[in-house]
Amino acid sequence: MKFLVDRNLGKLARWLRALGVDAVLDRGDIGRALLDRGYREGRAVLTKRKDMALRNYRGRLHVVGPDDLPGQLREVLGAFGLEPDRSHFFTRCLLCNEVLRYLAPEKAAPFVPPYVLQTQDTFRQCPACGRIYWAGTHRDHILKDAGRILEPPGETENA
Numbered sequence: 001m002k003f004l005v006d007r008n009l010g011k012l013a014r015w016l017r018a019l020g021v022d023a024v025l026d027r028g029d030i031g032r033a034l035l036d037r038g039y040r041e042g043r044a045v046l047t048k049r050k051d052m053a054l055r056n057y058r059g060r061l062h063v064v065g066p067d068d069l070p071g072q073l074r075e076v077l078g079a080f081g082l083e084p085d086r087s088h089f090f091t092r093c094l095l096c097n098e099v100l101r102y103l104a105p106e107k108a109a110p111f112v113p114p115y116v117l118q119t120q121d122t123f124r125q126c127p128a129c130g131r132i133y134w135a136g137t138h139r140d141h142i143l144k145d146a147g148r149i150l151e152p153p154g155e156t157e158n159a
C-alpha cells in the first residue's frame, strides 16, 4: 500500500515512513490535483479535509478523523489492514520517503561521530538527500514511541 498524504498531515507521513510505509507528502493545494496525483501514482490519498470524500474520485481515499498522531496512525493502519513489521522499520528516509541503501562503515566513517562508528556496524543512507541512519538512542526512542502508539488503547498492564 502506497500513500499520498496531504500537506496538513506531515507528521503522519513521517511516522508512516518510520514504520517502513511508502508515504509521499503532497505540498500542493488540497483539491482535485491531489486526487489526480494519487490516482496517477496508484497511491491511496490521506487527507484531513472531509469535503474531499464528496468529490467524484475513482481512486482510494481516506479522510483521517483524529487530530492526535497516535490516533491517526492507528486509524490509517486499521483502515488499510496494515500490520507494521519491525523488520521494515527505519528502511525509508524520514524526510524523502526514499528506500535507504546499506552503507559500508568505512564509507560512513567521515560523516558520523567517532563513538557511533565504534558502537554501530550497520549504516544506511538515503540515495536522495544523503542522510545517514544508524541504530541509536534516537531510533530506540522512536521505536518505543511506535510500540506505545501501536498498542490498542486500554490494553496496558495497568488497565
Ligand SMILES: [Zn+2]
Pocket: 093, 094, 095, 096, 097, 098, 126, 127, 128, 129, 130, 131
Ligand atoms: Zn532523504
